[in-house]
Amino acid sequence: xxxxxxxxxxxxxxxxxxxxxxxxxxxxxxxxxxxxxxxxxxxxxxxxxxxxxxxxxxxxxxxxxxxxxxxxxxxxxxxxxxxxxxxxxxxxxxxxxxxxxxxxxxxxxxxxxxxxxxxxxxxxxxxxxxxxxxxxxxxxxxxxxxxxxxxxxxxxxxxxxxxxxxxxxxxxxxxxxxxxxxxxxxxxxxxxxxxxxxxxxxxxxxxxxxxxxxxxxxxxxxxxxxxxxxxxxxxxxxxxxxxxxxxxxxxxxxxxxxxxxxxxxxxxxxxxxxxxxxxxxxxxxxxxxxxxxxxxxxxxxxxxxxxxxxxxxxxxxxxxxxxxxxxxxxxxxxxxxxxxxxxxxxxxxxxxxxxxxxxxxxxxxxxxxxxxxxxxxxxxxxxxxxxxxxxxxxxxxxxxxxxxxxxxxxxxxxxx
Amino acid sequence: xxxxxxxxxxxxxxxxxxxxxxxxxxxxxxxxxxxxxxxxxxxxxxxxxxxxxxxxxxxxxxxxxxxxxxxxxxxxxxxxxxxxxxxxxxxxxxxxxxxxxxxxxxxxxxxxxxxxxxxxxxxxxxxxxxxxxxxxxxxxxxxxxxxxxxxxxxxxxxxxxxxxxxxxxxxxxxxxxxxxxxxxxxxxxxxxxxxxxxxxxxxxxxxxxxxxxxxxxxxxxxxxxxxxxxxxxxxxxxxxxxxxxxxxxxxxxxxxxxxxxxxxxxxxxxxxxxxxxxxxxxxxxxxxxxxxxxxxxxxxxxxxxxxxxxxxxxxxxxxxxxxxxxxxxxxxxxxxxxxxxxxxxxxxxxxxxxxxxxxxxxxxxxxxxxxxxxxxxxxxxxxxxxxxxxxxxxxxxxxxxxxxxxxxxxxxxxxxxxxxxxxxxxxxxxxxxxxxxxxxxxxxxxxxxxxxxxxxxxxxxxxxxxxxxxxxxxxxxxxxxxxxxxxxxxxxxxxxxxxxxx
Ligand SMILES: Cc1cc2nc3c(=O)[nH]c(=O)nc-3n(C[C@H](O)[C@H](O)[C@H](O)COP(=O)(O)OP(=O)(O)OC[C@H]3O[C@@H](n4cnc5c(N)ncnc54)[C@H](O)[C@@H]3O)c2cc1C
Ligand SMILES: Cc1cc2nc3c(=O)[nH]c(=O)nc-3n(C[C@H](O)[C@H](O)[C@H](O)COP(=O)(O)OP(=O)(O)OC[C@H]3O[C@@H](n4cnc5c(N)ncnc54)[C@H](O)[C@@H]3O)c2cc1C
Numbered sequence: 001x002x003x004x005x006x007x008x009x010x011x012x013x014x015x016x017x018x019x020x021x022x023x024x025x026x027x028x029x030x031x032x033x034x035x036x037x038x039x040x041x042x043x044x045x046x047x048x049x050x051x052x053x054x055x056x057x058x059x060x061x062x063x064x065x066x067x068x069x070x071x072x073x074x075x076x077x078x079x080x081x082x083x084x085x086x087x088x089x090x091x092x093x094x095x096x097x098x099x100x101x102x103x104x105x106x107x108x109x110x111x112x113x114x115x116x117x118x119x120x121x122x123x124x125x126x127x128x129x130x131x132x133x134x135x136x137x138x139x140x141x142x143x144x145x146x147x148x149x150x151x152x153x154x155x156x157x158x159x160x161x162x163x164x165x166x167x168x169x170x171x172x173x174x175x176x177x178x179x180x181x182x183x184x185x186x187x188x189x190x191x192x193x194x195x196x197x198x199x200x201x202x203x204x205x206x207x208x209x210x211x212x213x214x215x216x217x218x219x220x221x222x223x224x225x226x227x228x229x230x231x232x233x234x235x236x237x238x239x240x241x242x243x244x245x246x247x248x249x250x251x252x253x254x255x256x257x258x259x260x261x262x263x264x265x266x267x268x269x270x271x272x273x274x275x276x277x278x279x280x281x282x283x284x285x286x287x288x289x290x291x292x293x294x295x296x297x298x299x300x301x302x303x304x305x306x307x308x309x310x311x312x313x314x315x316x317x318x319x320x321x322x323x324x325x326x327x328x329x330x331x332x333x334x335x336x337x338x339x340x341x342x343x344x345x346x347x348x349x350x351x352x353x354x355x356x357x358x359x360x361x362x363x364x365x366x367x368x369x370x371x372x373x374x375x376x377x378x379x380x381x382x383x384x385x386x387x388x389x390x391x392x393x394x395x396x397x398x399x400x401x402x403x404x405x406x407x408x409x410x411x412x413x414x415x416x
Numbered sequence: 417x418x419x420x421x422x423x424x425x426x427x428x429x430x431x432x433x434x435x436x437x438x439x440x441x442x443x444x445x446x447x448x449x450x451x452x453x454x455x456x457x458x459x460x461x462x463x464x465x466x467x468x469x470x471x472x473x474x475x476x477x478x479x480x481x482x483x484x485x486x487x488x489x490x491x492x493x494x495x496x497x498x499x500x501x502x503x504x505x506x507x508x509x510x511x512x513x514x515x516x517x518x519x520x521x522x523x524x525x526x527x528x529x530x531x532x533x534x535x536x537x538x539x540x541x542x543x544x545x546x547x548x549x550x551x552x553x554x555x556x557x558x559x560x561x562x563x564x565x566x567x568x569x570x571x572x573x574x575x576x577x578x579x580x581x582x583x584x585x586x587x588x589x590x591x592x593x594x595x596x597x598x599x600x601x602x603x604x605x606x607x608x609x610x611x612x613x614x615x616x617x618x619x620x621x622x623x624x625x626x627x628x629x630x631x632x633x634x635x636x637x638x639x640x641x642x643x644x645x646x647x648x649x650x651x652x653x654x655x656x657x658x659x660x661x662x663x664x665x666x667x668x669x670x671x672x673x674x675x676x677x678x679x680x681x682x683x684x685x686x687x688x689x690x691x692x693x694x695x696x697x698x699x700x701x702x703x704x705x706x707x708x709x710x711x712x713x714x715x716x717x718x719x720x721x722x723x724x725x726x727x728x729x730x731x732x733x734x735x736x737x738x739x740x741x742x743x744x745x746x747x748x749x750x751x752x753x754x755x756x757x758x759x760x761x762x763x764x765x766x767x768x769x770x771x772x773x774x775x776x777x778x779x780x781x782x783x784x785x786x787x788x789x790x791x792x793x794x795x796x797x798x799x800x801x802x803x804x805x806x807x808x809x810x811x812x813x814x815x816x817x818x819x820x821x822x823x824x825x826x827x828x829x830x831x832x833x834x835x836x837x838x839x840x841x842x843x844x845x846x847x848x849x850x851x852x853x854x855x856x857x858x859x860x861x862x863x864x865x866x867x868x869x870x871x872x873x874x875x876x877x878x879x880x881x882x883x884x885x886x887x888x889x890x891x892x893x894x895x896x897x898x899x900x901x902x903x904x905x906x907x908x909x910x911x912x913x914x915x916x917x918x
Contacts, residue, residue, distance in 0.1 A: 069785065071679075071785045073784075116624070116629075129629065130597060143876060144872060145872045145875075145876040146869070146873050147869075147873065149850050150783070151781045151782065151813075151849050151853075152784075152813055153589055153593070153814065153815045154849075155586065155852050155853065155857075156852050156861070156865070157857065157869060157874075157877050157895065158633060158877045158880055158881065159636050160633070160880065162600070162632025162633050162635075163629065163632070165632070166629055167628055171628075182684070183679075183684065209544075212656070212722075213722075214653065214721070214722060251728065253728075254722060254724055257722075305622045305623055305624055305625070306622060307540075307543045307621060307622060309540075331623040332543070332622060332623055333624070363622055365622070367626060386626040387616070387617045387618055387619070387620065387627075388616055388618045388628075388630045391618075391883055391884070392627050395628055395880070398882075399876070399879070
């Protein structure tokens with residue numbers, strides 16, 4: 001066992017899959033300590049109180065490229081590889097993984113898969129589940145297993161990769177992953193619109209359904225969020241009302257045409273001048289939009305997932321509660337940073353109640369995305385139980401029968 | 417590996433009842449099922465059951481004892497509960513176009529045919545989803561969406577007959593999945609009747625739901641996780657325009673190298689379909705499209721998207737093809753011409769009927785850059801066995817479909833088909849690929865599973881299967897190699913020379 005610099009002497013840093021498997025297998029047969037897989041540690045305290053009551057399993061030494069057949073546009077890497085490192089390797093070949101990851105200098109591909117991280121581009125490119133073609137992992141009792149393979153199309157056996165995406169390290173420690181890659185587009189532009197009411201935003205978003213353009217991302221920010229995002233990106237843009245930022249990617253002439261086209265289409269909904277942002281400013285603004293969901297110092301960050309058609313009424317309520325709101329608008333995914341006035345658990349619970357009352361319980365979900373770890377104990381992190389909860393419990397039992405992997409995080413998943 | 421106290425591994429399926437025709441339990445089962453579905457929605461006459469003795473995989477045959485045609489989730493739940501009560505196996509069937517024997521009722525039992533559940537329950541364009549019943553024919557959904565600017569993207573070549581439920585069970589792909597992804601990328605949620613008769617909902621119409629992605633795990637289960645009774649599927653914007661081309665190459669390797677270069681150049685066509693000389697000749701004989709009979713290969717290439725982008729993309733594709741000895745190229749200038757080009761591809765299977773009484777379509781995958789190697793190997797295998805093999809396939813994904821032509825009345829030929837298939841699929845594995853890209857494991861490829869996956873991999877898959885289907889009463893002995901005496905004999909019975917007597 002290797003010792004870490006930053007962790008406790010108990011922490012374990014495997015250098016190979018078999019070492020990892022041995023460690024978990026020994027742990028299951030003897031000490032039976034709770035263990036906690038970690039990647040870049042960008043969000044360990046999130047949604048999980050008391051997460052350090054046993055050894056951490058750090059993937060930092062599992063960070064190699066296993067295979068990169070460039071022309072097949074697939075890559076197999078170990079789970080501890082950092083996103084920036086991965087992006088550097090594949091962008092040298094004109095390729096990319098079109099998943100937006102905040103703090104990509106630290107976050108690992110294993111962590112991204114475990115948390116199902118995504119950002120604005122999910123509207124057109126989907127999420128990490130759409131790119132994992134093969135996966136290897138070690139379960140709570142040391143079984144090293146794989147599913148899928150290294151080819152882009154494959155239906156041999158059950159798709160256990162899907163089961164691990166978003167499983168928060170509660171079913172197994174992901175050790176290696178094969179990914180499908182896409183070509184890098186030639187150019188990106190953003191168009192920033194300013195609207196004077198939620199209603200006009202809603203109309204514009206509805207018109208996206210039949211727009212002549214094909215946006216890569218459609219981001220909404222209320223004025224509070226827009227001010228923070230424009231400050232972060234150091235670009236002066238109108239931010240006193242409701243902002244919608246549309247992103248286009250592709251060949252330059254096609255991107256330019258679309259940016260103009262959407263301005264023409266949306267004239268009906270916003271009388272204010274739209275602004276086109278290109279070149280390095282486009283990347284700056286895009287990065288600020290990507291980072292915003294995790295970048296706040298505010299005490300609590302909420303995440304709501306609702307149908308796009310119901311999103312603006314939710315946002316209207318959130319805005320009236322002084323919450324800073326960013327949304328992946330065409331997907332109905334809303335992030336809200338609570339104001340400083342949400343200074344007590346009581347206040348937070350009141351806000352939650354008001355927001356919950358405008359969510360359709362049949363289709364929408366409100367979750368606490370980040371909060372102080374001592375509050376996590378008392379807040380309903382997942383405000384309603386997920387469909388199929390009994391099967392989920394059985395899945396956890398099957399892969400981690402001794403409840404040794406991140407088990408607190410799992411119970412938080414369903415505390416309701 | 418450790419075996420902690422409460423870990424279950426290698427559960428052996430319990431013995432299920434074999435129905436004896438005319439026996440008391442048989443009559444009683446018929447009576448109870450009739451009460452649920454009515455007498456016009458149930459078959460048990462030996463002659464009528466013949467239609468259901470195989471699906472598109474004709475090498476093995478085995479008839480169910482009873483076929484039912486439910487019309488609602490509630491009926492399915494009741495049917496399944498009764499099967500549990502009588503301890504008889506059951507399985508779902510959509511249109512029966514499976515090419516891996518997914519609908520083969522091993523051990524007999526009750527077949528639940530879903531073709532009467534074919535309604536669209538909701539179309540929601542603003543939120544980009546539709547809710548459909550499982551027996552909805554794939555193409556009927558897209559037809560119903562015509563004029564809305566949206567469609568359902570997964571389009572197996574069998575889309576005119578296969579069902580959405582069957583597509584979900586097999587995680588179907590199709591010509592356009594190179595750009596748009598396979599079925600799993602388009603399923604947001606579903607309702608299913610579990611093998612114990614309970615009804616569950618997984619996922620939902622929103623972009624994501626909390627907890628584990630169980631609907632993701634469900635897709636591709638090949639009918640072994642229970643019966644899908646409702647599907648919430650993602651709708652995709654129609655492309656504004658297409659450019660569809662038929663590129664004729666002198667040799668197969670020129671064509672396959674062009675494919676690799678097109679994608680390496682950063683162009684993801686919406687379709688890249690390859691037809692080899694054998695198939696060109698068959699299509700030509702049947703439909704007279706005007707293909708040159710001596711060409712080595714024809715590529716159907718389609719790019720789609722915004723009108724403004726397409727001429728340049730098409731130009732670059734032609735440039736790349738030219739660099740690989742392009743012989744000639746036909747472009748579709750009108751929607752009618754586009755349809756005609758696609759017709760040549762979609763009717764390829766129909767044309768094969770003229771070449772041979774029976775055919776077996778294989779479904780290997782290799783990394784795209786290894787296509788020339790696998791095609792050379794297929795050609796060598798064809799010569800080795802003196803058996804005609806033609807190829808029409810989704811080349812952009814590296815998913816080959818060698819079609820082995822034979823006469824099913826000749827036992828030797830059946831044996832040769834099996835051996836040749838085995839050699840080709842083994843070669844796919846050797847080249848870093850897989851034995852199935854879209855047809856599934858079913859019963860056909862079950863023996864390959866232990867070559868692709870080790871015991872631990874298989875036992876993890878088994879644990880997941882057992883969460884849904886612990887007694888293996890639903891679609892037994894599919895996907896995972898069975899173990900235990902009872903299961904073993906069930907499969908051996910259905911494989912006497914891989915062809916059951918009629
Ligand atoms: C509950 C939760 C939900 C989140 N949801 C989102 C989201 O929807 N969108 C978004 O953009 N960001 C999300 N994040 C933030 C996200 O965690 C980070 O952006 C980053 O992707 C995590 O990578 P990391 O390497 O820093 O992981 P860490 O912070 O080190 O770990 C995060 C979680 O992943 C697990 N984990 C890490 N590596 C592995 C591995 N190899 N195998 C198994 N488990 C592992 C850990 O046990 C822990 O539960 C979420 C974070 C948490 C905790
Ligand atoms: C000419 C031809 C072309 C084809 N082209 C393609 C192609 O391009 N891409 C491709 O992927 N496949 C293709 N196939 C294979 C086949 O069409 C697909 O596998 C299809 O998804 C099967 O659908 P079905 O409704 O016919 O299902 P069936 O054949 O009836 O069933 C297939 C499997 O699904 C299960 N099943 C069916 N319905 C349900 C349900 N509601 N709930 C649970 N399980 C269910 C069955 O038990 C069985 O295991 C082709 C087949 C033919 C004959």
